[in-house]
Amino acid sequence: MIRPMTSQDTSGHLLRRRTDNRVIGGVAGGLGDYFNVDPLLFRIGFVGLIIFGGAGLVLYLIAWLLLPAEGQDASMVERFFRRLGLTPRRLGWIAVVLVASILLINATSSGMAYSMGIPGAFWAIGVIGAGVLLLRRREARPAAALEAQLAAPVRAPAVKAAPRPRSPLGWYILAALFLSIGSFALFSQLAGVEVEPGQFFGAALAVIGIGLVVGAWWGRARILILLAMLLLPLAVTASFVTAPLEGGVGDVQFTPTNSAELRGEYRLIGGRLVLDLTDLVPSTWGPIHIGASVALGQLVVILPRGASVEIRSRVGAGDTILFGSFDTGTSLESRYVRTHAYGPTYVLDLQSGIGEVMVETEGAGGF
Amino acid sequence: MGRHPVDLLSLIAGLLFLGVGLLLLSGGLGDLALEWAGPAVAIGLGVLIIIAARPSAHHEHE
Numbered sequence: 001m002i003r004p005m006t007s008q009d010t011s012g013h014l015l016r017r018r019t020d021n022r023v024i025g026g027v028a029g030g031l032g033d034y035f036n037v038d039p040l041l042f043r044i045g046f047v048g049l050i051i052f053g054g055a056g057l058v059l060y061l062i063a064w065l066l067l068p069a070e071g072q073d074a075s076m077v078e079r080f081f082r083r084l085g086l087t088p089r090r091l092g093w094i095a096v097v098l099v100a101s102i103l104l105i106n107a108t109s110s111g112m113a114y115s116m117g118i119p120g121a122f123w124a125i126g127v128i129g130a131g132v133l134l135l136r137r138r139e140a141r142p143a144a145a146l147e148a149q150l151a152a153p154v155r156a157p158a159v160k161a162a163p164r165p166r167s168p169l170g171w172y173i174l175a176a177l178f179l180s181i182g183s184f185a186l187f188s189q190l191a192g193v194e195v196e197p198g199q200f201f202g203a204a205l206a207v208i209g210i211g212l213v214v215g216a217w218w219g220r221a222r223i224l225i226l227l228a229m230l231l232l233p234l235a236v237t238a239s240f241v242t243a244p245l246e247g248g249v250g251d252v253q254f255t256p257t258n259s260a261e262l263r264g265e266y267r268l269i270g271g272r273l274v275l276d277l278t279d280l281v282p283s284t285w286g287p288i289h290i291g292a293s294v295a296l297g298q299l300v301v302i303l304p305r306g307a308s309v310e311i312r313s314r315v316g317a318g319d320t321i322l323f324g325s326f327d328t329g330t331s332l333e334s335r336y337v338r339t340h341a342y343g344p345t346y347v348l349d350l351q352s353g354i355g356e357v358m359v360e361t362e363g364a365g366g367f
Numbered sequence: 368m369g370r371h372p373v374d375l376l377s378l379i380a381g382l383l384f385l386g387v388g389l390l391l392l393s394g395g396l397g398d399l400a401l402e403w404a405g406p407a408v409a410i411g412l413g414v415l416i417i418i419a420a421r422p423s424a425h426h427e428h429e
Contacts, residue, residue: 023376047416202391209385216378218370225376225415228384232408239391 016070017063024222025064050229057230064223169219180207188321198239205235224267240316240330243293245269259283266292274300277307278362282344293351301348301359309347311336313357321358376418383411 015034028046032039044323048054068075074082111253184203188195208228248269253274254258256262258281266275273294282288289311292299303309313320315332322336339345350357387408 136396192376196394198391199394202388202393204388205384206388206392209383209388212377212381212384214381216381220371220374220377222374222377228380232384232387235387235391239394250418 013349015067016072017067019070024225025060026066026214027060027063029132030067030070031063045240057226060226061230064226073095113282163366167219167221168217169211169215170221170223173215173221173224175206176211177204177207196239196246197241198235201231201235201238205231208275237354240318243295243351243353245295246293247273256280262288262290264289264291266290267298268294269295270296272298272300274302276302278302278304279348280304285344285351287345287347289347289349291349291351293353294355295353297352297355299350299352299355299357301350303346303359303361304343305361306340307338307343307361308340309336309338309348309359310345311348311350311359313348313350313359315355315357316353317349319356319358321356321360322361377414379411379418380415383415 016030018029022029023043027040028039031042046056046060049059065077066075068078178202181200184195186202187193205228208224208231211221212224215224216350236341244267247269249268249270251272251274252261252268252274254266255276255278257279262280262282266273272296273292275290275292292301311322311334313322313332313334313336317330318328318332320327320332320334322334327334348359350359
Protein backbone atom coordinates (compact mmCIF):
# COMPACT_ATOMS: atom_id res chain seq x y z
CA MET A 1 0.00 0.00 0.00
CA ILE A 2 1.44 3.39 -1.02
CA ARG A 3 0.64 5.93 1.61
CA PRO A 4 -0.72 9.32 0.50
CA MET A 5 1.73 12.20 0.78
CA THR A 6 1.65 14.14 4.02
CA SER A 7 3.14 17.45 4.98
CA GLN A 8 6.18 15.67 6.33
CA ASP A 9 6.79 13.95 3.01
CA THR A 10 7.06 17.28 1.24
CA SER A 11 9.44 18.86 3.71
CA GLY A 12 12.64 17.31 2.50
CA HIS A 13 11.32 13.77 1.84
CA LEU A 14 13.07 12.19 4.80
CA LEU A 15 13.97 8.53 5.16
CA ARG A 16 12.23 7.52 8.35
CA ARG A 17 10.72 4.44 9.93
CA ARG A 18 6.96 4.56 10.08
CA THR A 19 5.41 4.84 13.50
CA ASP A 20 1.94 4.08 12.23
CA ASN A 21 0.63 1.88 9.42
CA ARG A 22 3.48 -0.46 10.10
CA VAL A 23 3.55 -4.23 10.31
CA ILE A 24 6.56 -4.78 12.56
CA GLY A 25 9.21 -2.09 12.89
CA GLY A 26 8.09 0.31 10.17
CA VAL A 27 11.26 -0.17 8.09
CA ALA A 28 9.58 -1.44 4.91
CA GLY A 29 6.88 1.22 5.24
CA GLY A 30 9.51 3.94 5.63
CA LEU A 31 11.45 2.70 2.61
CA GLY A 32 8.23 2.54 0.60
CA ASP A 33 7.39 6.13 1.54
CA TYR A 34 10.91 7.31 0.68
CA PHE A 35 11.05 5.62 -2.72
CA ASN A 36 7.31 6.11 -3.33
CA VAL A 37 6.66 2.44 -4.01
CA ASP A 38 4.43 -0.10 -2.34
CA PRO A 39 6.08 -1.19 0.95
CA LEU A 40 4.86 -4.71 0.19
CA LEU A 41 7.73 -4.97 -2.30
CA PHE A 42 10.26 -4.32 0.47
CA ARG A 43 8.42 -6.72 2.79
CA ILE A 44 8.58 -9.47 0.16
CA GLY A 45 12.27 -8.66 -0.30
CA PHE A 46 12.99 -8.93 3.41
CA VAL A 47 10.99 -12.18 3.77
CA GLY A 48 12.74 -13.62 0.70
CA LEU A 49 16.14 -12.78 2.14
CA ILE A 50 15.11 -14.31 5.48
CA ILE A 51 14.08 -17.56 3.81
CA PHE A 52 17.16 -17.75 1.57
CA GLY A 53 19.97 -17.49 4.08
CA GLY A 54 18.55 -15.24 6.80
CA ALA A 55 20.23 -12.02 5.64
CA GLY A 56 16.86 -10.27 5.59
CA LEU A 57 16.62 -10.38 9.38
CA VAL A 58 20.08 -8.89 9.82
CA LEU A 59 19.40 -6.16 7.25
CA TYR A 60 16.04 -5.38 8.81
CA LEU A 61 17.51 -5.11 12.30
CA ILE A 62 20.35 -2.90 11.07
CA ALA A 63 17.90 -0.64 9.26
CA TRP A 64 15.62 -0.57 12.31
CA LEU A 65 18.54 0.52 14.48
CA LEU A 66 19.94 3.08 12.03
CA LEU A 67 16.78 4.73 10.70
CA PRO A 68 15.14 7.37 12.90
CA ALA A 69 11.45 7.00 13.56
CA GLU A 70 8.98 9.50 12.11
CA GLY A 71 9.05 12.73 14.04
CA GLN A 72 12.57 12.15 15.33
CA ASP A 73 15.91 13.40 14.06
CA ALA A 74 18.12 10.65 15.46
CA SER A 75 18.15 6.88 15.20
CA MET A 76 18.32 4.57 18.20
CA VAL A 77 22.04 4.05 17.65
CA GLU A 78 22.66 7.80 17.45
CA ARG A 79 20.69 8.45 20.63
CA PHE A 80 22.57 5.67 22.39
CA PHE A 81 25.93 7.17 21.41
CA ARG A 82 24.75 10.66 22.34
CA ARG A 83 23.91 9.40 25.81
CA LEU A 84 27.46 8.08 26.06
CA GLY A 85 28.75 11.50 25.04
CA LEU A 86 30.09 10.23 21.72
CA THR A 87 29.61 12.87 19.04
CA PRO A 88 29.63 11.90 15.34
CA ARG A 89 33.10 13.44 15.03
CA ARG A 90 34.50 11.29 17.83
CA LEU A 91 32.73 8.22 16.47
CA GLY A 92 34.23 8.91 13.08
CA TRP A 93 37.70 8.94 14.55
CA ILE A 94 37.04 5.73 16.49
CA ALA A 95 35.77 4.07 13.30
CA VAL A 96 38.82 5.21 11.36
CA VAL A 97 41.16 3.86 14.05
CA LEU A 98 39.24 0.54 14.19
CA VAL A 99 39.22 0.06 10.44
CA ALA A 100 42.88 0.97 10.22
CA SER A 101 43.72 -1.47 13.03
CA ILE A 102 41.81 -4.33 11.42
CA LEU A 103 43.43 -3.71 8.05
CA LEU A 104 46.84 -3.45 9.66
CA ILE A 105 46.43 -6.67 11.66
CA ASN A 106 45.16 -8.60 8.65
CA ALA A 107 47.79 -7.21 6.33
CA THR A 108 50.63 -8.06 8.71
CA SER A 109 49.33 -11.52 9.66
CA SER A 110 48.01 -13.12 6.51
CA GLY A 111 48.31 -10.66 3.68
CA MET A 112 45.79 -8.39 2.05
CA ALA A 113 44.03 -11.26 0.26
CA TYR A 114 42.98 -12.59 3.65
CA SER A 115 41.82 -9.20 4.82
CA MET A 116 39.64 -8.78 1.74
CA GLY A 117 38.18 -12.27 1.91
CA ILE A 118 37.39 -13.21 5.48
CA PRO A 119 35.52 -10.35 7.12
CA GLY A 120 32.82 -10.16 4.45
CA ALA A 121 30.13 -9.38 7.00
CA PHE A 122 32.25 -6.53 8.36
CA TRP A 123 32.52 -4.96 4.92
CA ALA A 124 28.82 -5.46 4.26
CA ILE A 125 27.79 -3.81 7.52
CA GLY A 126 30.29 -1.02 6.90
CA VAL A 127 28.88 -0.35 3.45
CA ILE A 128 25.30 -0.35 4.72
CA GLY A 129 26.25 1.97 7.58
CA ALA A 130 28.10 4.30 5.23
CA GLY A 131 25.11 4.35 2.88
CA VAL A 132 22.67 5.24 5.63
CA LEU A 133 25.00 7.93 6.98
CA LEU A 134 25.37 9.40 3.50
CA LEU A 135 21.61 9.51 3.09
CA ARG A 136 21.24 11.16 6.48
CA ARG A 137 23.97 13.65 5.64
CA ARG A 138 22.23 14.56 2.43
CA GLU A 139 19.00 15.10 4.32
CA ALA A 140 20.67 17.28 6.89
CA ARG A 141 22.28 19.60 4.36
CA PRO A 142 20.70 22.99 5.21
CA ALA A 143 21.05 24.48 1.73
CA ALA A 144 19.31 21.55 0.11
CA ALA A 145 16.54 21.64 2.68
CA LEU A 146 16.05 25.36 2.14
CA GLU A 147 16.02 24.87 -1.62
CA ALA A 148 13.46 22.11 -1.32
CA GLN A 149 11.35 24.28 0.96
CA LEU A 150 11.44 27.19 -1.49
CA ALA A 151 10.72 24.99 -4.48
CA ALA A 152 7.83 23.18 -2.86
CA PRO A 153 4.38 24.46 -3.79
CA VAL A 154 2.32 25.91 -1.01
CA ARG A 155 -0.04 23.27 0.24
CA ALA A 156 -2.59 23.21 2.94
CA PRO A 157 -1.09 21.58 5.99
CA ALA A 158 -2.23 18.01 6.22
CA VAL A 159 -3.68 16.85 9.47
CA LYS A 160 -1.60 14.01 10.79
CA ALA A 161 -2.57 11.84 13.68
CA ALA A 162 -0.38 12.14 16.72
CA PRO A 163 2.14 9.29 16.88
CA ARG A 164 1.12 6.47 19.15
CA PRO A 165 2.99 6.52 22.46
CA ARG A 166 5.75 3.98 22.68
CA SER A 167 4.86 0.81 24.52
CA PRO A 168 7.31 -0.40 27.18
CA LEU A 169 6.09 -3.99 26.72
CA GLY A 170 9.01 -4.95 24.46
CA TRP A 171 11.54 -3.85 27.06
CA TYR A 172 9.62 -5.69 29.79
CA ILE A 173 9.67 -8.89 27.73
CA LEU A 174 13.37 -8.48 26.96
CA ALA A 175 14.07 -7.99 30.68
CA ALA A 176 11.91 -11.02 31.51
CA LEU A 177 13.84 -13.04 28.92
CA PHE A 178 17.22 -12.29 30.51
CA LEU A 179 15.87 -12.76 34.04
CA SER A 180 14.31 -16.12 33.20
CA ILE A 181 17.36 -17.42 31.32
CA GLY A 182 19.66 -16.28 34.14
CA SER A 183 17.42 -17.83 36.80
CA PHE A 184 17.14 -21.03 34.76
CA ALA A 185 20.92 -21.30 34.48
CA LEU A 186 21.38 -20.51 38.17
CA PHE A 187 18.80 -23.11 39.15
CA SER A 188 20.46 -25.75 36.99
CA GLN A 189 23.82 -24.99 38.63
CA LEU A 190 22.45 -25.06 42.18
CA ALA A 191 20.28 -28.13 41.67
CA GLY A 192 22.92 -29.94 39.65
CA VAL A 193 20.49 -30.49 36.81
CA GLU A 194 21.98 -30.68 33.35
CA VAL A 195 20.22 -28.29 30.98
CA GLU A 196 20.86 -28.66 27.28
CA PRO A 197 21.47 -25.62 25.04
CA GLY A 198 18.20 -26.19 23.20
CA GLN A 199 16.27 -25.87 26.45
CA PHE A 200 17.71 -22.40 27.11
CA PHE A 201 16.60 -21.31 23.65
CA GLY A 202 13.23 -22.93 24.33
CA ALA A 203 12.83 -20.89 27.51
CA ALA A 204 13.71 -17.71 25.60
CA LEU A 205 11.17 -18.46 22.86
CA ALA A 206 8.49 -19.29 25.43
CA VAL A 207 9.03 -15.95 27.22
CA ILE A 208 8.82 -14.05 23.93
CA GLY A 209 5.70 -16.04 23.02
CA ILE A 210 3.99 -15.14 26.29
CA GLY A 211 4.97 -11.50 25.81
CA LEU A 212 3.54 -11.43 22.29
CA VAL A 213 0.28 -13.00 23.47
CA VAL A 214 0.04 -10.28 26.15
CA GLY A 215 0.84 -7.71 23.44
CA ALA A 216 -2.13 -8.94 21.42
CA TRP A 217 -4.35 -7.04 23.89
CA TRP A 218 -2.09 -4.76 25.96
CA GLY A 219 0.85 -2.73 24.68
CA ARG A 220 2.83 -3.56 21.54
CA ALA A 221 5.93 -5.67 21.08
CA ARG A 222 5.82 -6.79 17.45
CA ILE A 223 9.53 -6.15 17.00
CA LEU A 224 10.12 -9.22 19.17
CA ILE A 225 8.71 -11.36 16.35
CA LEU A 226 11.96 -10.58 14.54
CA LEU A 227 14.02 -11.57 17.55
CA ALA A 228 12.07 -14.82 17.86
CA MET A 229 12.52 -15.60 14.15
CA LEU A 230 16.22 -15.02 14.58
CA LEU A 231 16.29 -17.34 17.60
CA LEU A 232 14.12 -20.05 16.04
CA PRO A 233 16.71 -21.65 13.70
CA LEU A 234 19.36 -21.38 16.40
CA ALA A 235 17.00 -23.01 18.89
CA VAL A 236 16.11 -25.88 16.58
CA THR A 237 19.80 -26.43 15.77
CA ALA A 238 20.81 -26.28 19.43
CA SER A 239 18.10 -28.76 20.42
CA PHE A 240 19.94 -31.47 18.47
CA VAL A 241 23.26 -30.73 20.15
CA THR A 242 22.98 -33.23 22.96
CA ALA A 243 26.68 -34.17 22.97
CA PRO A 244 28.93 -32.50 25.58
CA LEU A 245 30.24 -29.08 24.61
CA GLU A 246 33.84 -29.87 25.49
CA GLY A 247 37.18 -30.17 23.76
CA GLY A 248 37.68 -27.23 21.43
CA VAL A 249 37.18 -26.82 17.71
CA GLY A 250 39.10 -28.13 14.70
CA ASP A 251 40.25 -31.28 12.95
CA VAL A 252 42.08 -33.57 15.34
CA GLN A 253 43.41 -37.10 15.10
CA PHE A 254 44.45 -39.42 17.90
CA THR A 255 46.55 -42.50 17.23
CA PRO A 256 47.35 -44.12 20.56
CA THR A 257 49.91 -46.90 20.39
CA ASN A 258 49.77 -48.17 23.96
CA SER A 259 47.46 -48.15 26.97
CA ALA A 260 49.25 -45.17 28.52
CA GLU A 261 48.44 -43.02 25.51
CA LEU A 262 44.85 -44.19 25.36
CA ARG A 263 42.35 -41.92 27.08
CA GLY A 264 38.94 -42.83 28.39
CA GLU A 265 37.29 -39.82 26.75
CA TYR A 266 37.79 -37.85 23.56
CA ARG A 267 35.72 -34.68 23.14
CA LEU A 268 35.36 -32.04 20.47
CA ILE A 269 32.87 -29.18 20.21
CA GLY A 270 33.10 -28.70 16.47
CA GLY A 271 35.05 -30.17 13.57
CA ARG A 272 36.34 -33.67 12.84
CA LEU A 273 37.70 -36.08 15.38
CA VAL A 274 39.48 -39.21 14.15
CA LEU A 275 40.37 -41.90 16.68
CA ASP A 276 42.65 -44.43 15.02
CA LEU A 277 43.04 -47.54 17.19
CA THR A 278 44.79 -49.68 14.60
CA ASP A 279 48.29 -49.27 16.11
CA LEU A 280 47.14 -49.75 19.69
CA VAL A 281 48.90 -52.52 21.57
CA PRO A 282 46.72 -53.04 24.66
CA SER A 283 48.30 -54.10 27.93
CA THR A 284 45.22 -56.03 28.93
CA TRP A 285 42.85 -58.35 27.13
CA GLY A 286 39.92 -57.08 29.16
CA PRO A 287 37.33 -54.68 27.77
CA ILE A 288 38.58 -51.23 26.75
CA HIS A 289 36.01 -48.50 27.45
CA ILE A 290 36.21 -45.36 25.32
CA GLY A 291 33.79 -42.44 25.16
CA ALA A 292 34.06 -40.02 22.24
CA SER A 293 31.87 -37.15 21.10
CA VAL A 294 31.69 -34.29 18.63
CA ALA A 295 28.95 -31.77 19.32
CA LEU A 296 28.93 -30.41 15.76
CA GLY A 297 30.79 -32.43 13.15
CA GLN A 298 32.18 -35.82 12.31
CA LEU A 299 33.47 -38.53 14.61
CA VAL A 300 35.47 -41.32 13.00
CA VAL A 301 36.75 -44.40 14.83
CA ILE A 302 39.08 -46.83 13.03
CA LEU A 303 39.41 -50.28 14.60
CA PRO A 304 41.98 -53.00 13.98
CA ARG A 305 40.91 -55.96 11.87
CA GLY A 306 39.14 -58.71 13.76
CA ALA A 307 38.52 -56.59 16.88
CA SER A 308 35.60 -57.42 19.14
CA VAL A 309 33.36 -54.39 19.65
CA GLU A 310 30.34 -53.23 21.58
CA ILE A 311 29.22 -49.93 20.14
CA ARG A 312 26.58 -47.53 21.34
CA SER A 313 26.15 -44.65 18.91
CA ARG A 314 23.89 -41.60 19.31
CA VAL A 315 23.38 -38.82 16.76
CA GLY A 316 21.04 -35.84 17.34
CA ALA A 317 20.66 -35.11 13.64
CA GLY A 318 22.76 -36.56 10.84
CA ASP A 319 24.23 -39.92 9.93
CA THR A 320 25.46 -43.08 11.53
CA ILE A 321 27.75 -45.35 9.53
CA LEU A 322 28.76 -48.53 11.37
CA PHE A 323 30.95 -50.77 9.22
CA GLY A 324 29.23 -49.60 6.04
CA SER A 325 25.69 -49.76 7.43
CA PHE A 326 24.21 -46.31 6.85
CA ASP A 327 21.43 -44.62 8.81
CA THR A 328 20.29 -41.02 8.59
CA GLY A 329 17.76 -38.88 10.44
CA THR A 330 17.20 -37.34 13.85
CA SER A 331 17.60 -38.86 17.31
CA LEU A 332 19.49 -41.87 15.96
CA GLU A 333 20.56 -44.48 18.46
CA SER A 334 22.37 -47.60 17.30
CA ARG A 335 23.95 -50.57 19.01
CA TYR A 336 26.36 -52.97 17.43
CA VAL A 337 28.09 -56.03 18.90
CA ARG A 338 30.74 -58.14 17.19
CA THR A 339 32.66 -60.80 19.07
CA HIS A 340 35.83 -62.61 18.09
CA ALA A 341 37.64 -65.34 19.92
CA TYR A 342 40.79 -63.41 20.73
CA GLY A 343 41.84 -59.86 21.65
CA PRO A 344 40.22 -57.25 23.86
CA THR A 345 36.68 -55.95 23.38
CA TYR A 346 36.40 -52.26 22.48
CA VAL A 347 33.38 -50.82 24.30
CA LEU A 348 32.66 -47.58 22.48
CA ASP A 349 30.17 -44.90 23.55
CA LEU A 350 30.03 -42.53 20.56
CA GLN A 351 28.03 -39.35 20.22
CA SER A 352 27.51 -36.58 17.69
CA GLY A 353 25.03 -33.73 18.20
CA ILE A 354 24.69 -32.64 14.60
CA GLY A 355 26.91 -34.51 12.17
CA GLU A 356 28.12 -38.05 11.72
CA VAL A 357 29.41 -41.02 13.65
CA MET A 358 31.44 -43.43 11.54
CA VAL A 359 33.15 -46.64 12.66
CA GLU A 360 35.32 -48.56 10.23
CA THR A 361 37.81 -51.37 10.25
CA GLU A 362 41.32 -50.50 9.08
CA GLY A 363 41.78 -50.61 5.34
CA ALA A 364 38.02 -50.48 4.71
CA GLY A 365 38.21 -46.90 3.45
CA GLY A 366 35.09 -44.84 2.99
CA PHE A 367 36.07 -41.83 5.10
CA MET B 368 -0.13 0.42 28.53
CA GLY B 369 -3.81 0.39 27.76
CA ARG B 370 -5.98 -2.27 26.22
CA HIS B 371 -6.40 -2.18 22.47
CA PRO B 372 -8.28 -4.23 19.87
CA VAL B 373 -6.86 -7.69 19.46
CA ASP B 374 -3.65 -7.79 17.40
CA LEU B 375 -3.88 -11.05 15.47
CA LEU B 376 -0.26 -10.98 14.30
CA SER B 377 1.08 -10.78 17.85
CA LEU B 378 -1.41 -13.39 19.05
CA ILE B 379 -0.64 -16.00 16.39
CA ALA B 380 3.11 -15.35 16.53
CA GLY B 381 3.04 -15.50 20.32
CA LEU B 382 1.18 -18.82 20.36
CA LEU B 383 3.52 -20.25 17.70
CA PHE B 384 6.70 -19.25 19.53
CA LEU B 385 5.25 -20.28 22.89
CA GLY B 386 4.45 -23.72 21.47
CA VAL B 387 7.89 -24.19 19.94
CA GLY B 388 9.53 -22.86 23.10
CA LEU B 389 7.67 -25.29 25.35
CA LEU B 390 8.46 -28.15 22.98
CA LEU B 391 12.18 -27.29 23.12
CA LEU B 392 12.04 -26.77 26.87
CA SER B 393 10.61 -30.24 27.36
CA GLY B 394 13.33 -31.67 25.11
CA GLY B 395 10.67 -33.13 22.86
CA LEU B 396 11.91 -31.82 19.53
CA GLY B 397 14.39 -34.66 19.21
CA ASP B 398 11.52 -37.13 19.09
CA LEU B 399 9.61 -35.02 16.59
CA ALA B 400 10.48 -36.10 13.09
CA LEU B 401 11.81 -33.30 10.89
CA GLU B 402 9.45 -34.32 8.10
CA TRP B 403 6.58 -33.11 10.32
CA ALA B 404 8.26 -30.24 12.18
CA GLY B 405 9.56 -28.57 8.99
CA PRO B 406 6.19 -28.28 7.25
CA ALA B 407 4.52 -27.21 10.51
CA VAL B 408 6.94 -24.30 10.94
CA ALA B 409 6.62 -23.37 7.24
CA ILE B 410 2.81 -23.34 7.46
CA GLY B 411 2.98 -21.28 10.68
CA LEU B 412 5.25 -18.70 9.04
CA GLY B 413 2.97 -18.62 5.99
CA VAL B 414 -0.06 -17.86 8.18
CA LEU B 415 1.94 -15.12 9.91
CA ILE B 416 2.87 -13.51 6.58
CA ILE B 417 -0.77 -13.60 5.41
CA ILE B 418 -1.91 -11.95 8.65
CA ALA B 419 0.86 -9.37 8.42
CA ALA B 420 0.14 -8.57 4.76
CA ARG B 421 -3.66 -8.42 4.97
CA PRO B 422 -5.07 -4.96 4.22
CA SER B 423 -6.89 -4.61 7.55
CA ALA B 424 -3.54 -4.84 9.35
CA HIS B 425 -2.52 -1.63 7.60
CA HIS B 426 -5.77 0.13 8.30
CA GLU B 427 -6.29 -0.80 11.90
CA HIS B 428 -4.36 2.22 13.19
CA GLU B 429 -5.81 4.70 10.74
